[in-house]
Amino acid sequence: MDPVDNTRQTPESAAYPSACKALAATNASVAIAGAGVIGATNPDGSNWRRFWASAGPGSWLSVISRAGHTKWLQGSRAECWCLDRAFSGGGAAREVVLAATAACMVAWFRQQLAEASMPHPQQQQRQQQQQQQGGREVNAESKALAQQPAARQVAVSAAATHGAAAVAPPPCAPGSPRGAPLPEALAPALGPLVEAAELVFSIKGGASATSHPLEA
Numbered sequence: 001m002d003p004v005d006n007t008r009q010t011p012e013s014a015a016y017p018s019a020c021k022a023l024a025a026t027n028a029s030v031a032i033a034g035a036g037v038i039g040a041t042n043p044d045g046s047n048w049r050r051f052w053a054s055a056g057p058g059s060w061l062s063v064i065s066r067a068g069h070t071k072w073l074q075g076s077r078a079e080c081w082c083l084d085r086a087f088s089g090g091g092a093a094r095e096v097v098l099a100a101t102a103a104c105m106v107a108w109f110r111q112q113l114a115e116a117s118m119p120h121p122q123q124q125q126r127q128q129q130q131q132q133q134g135g136r137e138v139n140a141e142s143k144a145l146a147q148q149p150a151a152r153q154v155a156v157s158a159a160a161t162h163g164a165a166a167v168a169p170p171p172c173a174p175g176s177p178r179g180a181p182l183p184e185a186l187a188p189a190l191g192p193l194v195e196a197a198e199l200v201f202s203i204k205g206g207a208s209a210t211s212h213p214l215e216a
Contacts, residue, residue, distance in 0.1 A: 001072045001101055002035045005046045024054035029204070031108035033072075033101040036065035036200075039088030057205035060183075062104050062190070064199050067092040072101065092198065100199060103189040110185070 005020045006012040023030065032055065034048030042048070052061050064071075068090035070083040080094065115126055180203045182190055193199035 001033045002042055002067075002069050003032065003048060003051050004042050004069070005050055007043055007046045020050050020054040023051065027056040029056045029058035031060040031104060032062070033104060034061060034063040035067045035069050035071065035090065036063050037068035037088050037090035039068055041069040041087045052202075052204070055204055059204040060104065060108055061202045061204070062100065062199055063202075064092055064097055064100060064193075065197065066090045067097045071097040074098070096193070096198075100190060100193060103186060107183060107185045111183075 003019065006016055006018055010016045012018050030051075032048050032051055034052075035042055038044060038047065048061070048063065052059070055061075068084065068088045070080070070087050070089040071092055071094055073080055073083060075083075080089075083089065118126060180201055182194060182201055183203075186201070190199060190201065194201065
């Protein structure tokens with residue numbers, strides 16, 4: 001959730017090894033939720049852009065355009081207000097940020113667990129299909145995500161905030177500013193945010209370019 005690697009306050013050392021270098025060494029696929037608002041707590045050169053560059057094929061990235069790093073914090077209203085003011089929290093609603101992130105992470109874990117249970121040849125074929133089809137086909141078990149409380153919450157919150165219907169967005173061309181088509185399990189929950197340009201979704205090695213639309 002809006003990961004940050006070494007910064008000026010925590011330069012790379014034995015005490016603060018680089019998470020991005022470790023990730024790149026494994027070439028592992030990961031799911032990343034990133035903040036579109038960049039500030040002192042998630043500076044350029046240390047934030048999700050660096051993690052995305054280090055992530056392996058098949059990784060997911062969802063960037064919430066108006067969220068700052070502190071929007072992932074959970075605390076008292078006063079604490080959150082103060083931290084948002086001090087560290088560029090952005091204009092996104094906290095409950096929408098948390099619910100959208102939960103929806104992505106639950107769908108990601110469902111997919112990973114489903115693939116881990118497949119025989120090896122099937123798993124390999126599944127990964128090839130994901131790269132060819134941009135991740136639009138997610139294991140059928142993950143369809144149940146739309147019925148999860150987090151998915152319902154983000155769909156309702158986004159629709160109420162932006163006046164958008166909770167429907168899947170139309171397919172996007174490679175390199176489109178709107179990113180990759182949402183995986184089937186995420187369309188009901190995150191479709192309204194994509195339609196309102198509040199969230200951009202990407203799959204590395206999938207239908208969209210490996211550079212995220214918000215990296216420019």
